[in-house]
Amino acid sequence: MTQINKKYIQRKKHARIKNKLKISSDRLRLAVFRSNRHIYVQIIDDIKGTTCASASTLDKSLISEGQIIKNNCEFAQKVGKLIGSKAQKKGIAKVVFDRGGYIYHGKVKALAEGARESGLEF
Known part of the structure; x- marks a missing residue:
């Protein structure tokens, strides 16, 4: 498959997921890219x-001095915890998880688990 076809398929998946979320809920949406x-x-x-x-x-609060940012499950979980704490400060407790057409596996799953650990419900 070429890159264009993969992107097209992913966009179709994301649109389908997003439409289902809009129809089924009036909660806020937790969107992942x-x-x-x-x-x-x-x-x-x-x-x-x-x-x-x-x-x-890219948030400066996630990395300590001399640490290199990596796109792995560990940092994805930290991002999930960070978004959960920011949501709690704003009084948001329940959201709908929009995985953006990505498979619920690896980094996306780690992000969701981190958000759940910090108090978000979905």
Whole structure:
């Protein structure tokens, strides 16, 4: 398969998932984007069209002095914990998990587990 076909298939999956989430719930959406180098997560209010909270591996609070950012499960779990703590500060307890067309495995799963550990329900 070429790269174009893979992206097309992923976009179709993401649109299908997003439509199901919009129909089934009026909760905020926890959206995940994964690139080759980093992982990003946002809590989005689809009704207002705003981002309530966001976190990524680029946040300075995740890395200590001299540590290199890696796109692995360990950092994905840290990002999940960070988004959970930011959500709790804003009074958000329940969200719907939007995996963005990615398979619920590896980094995406680690991020979800980190968010659950810090108090988010989905």
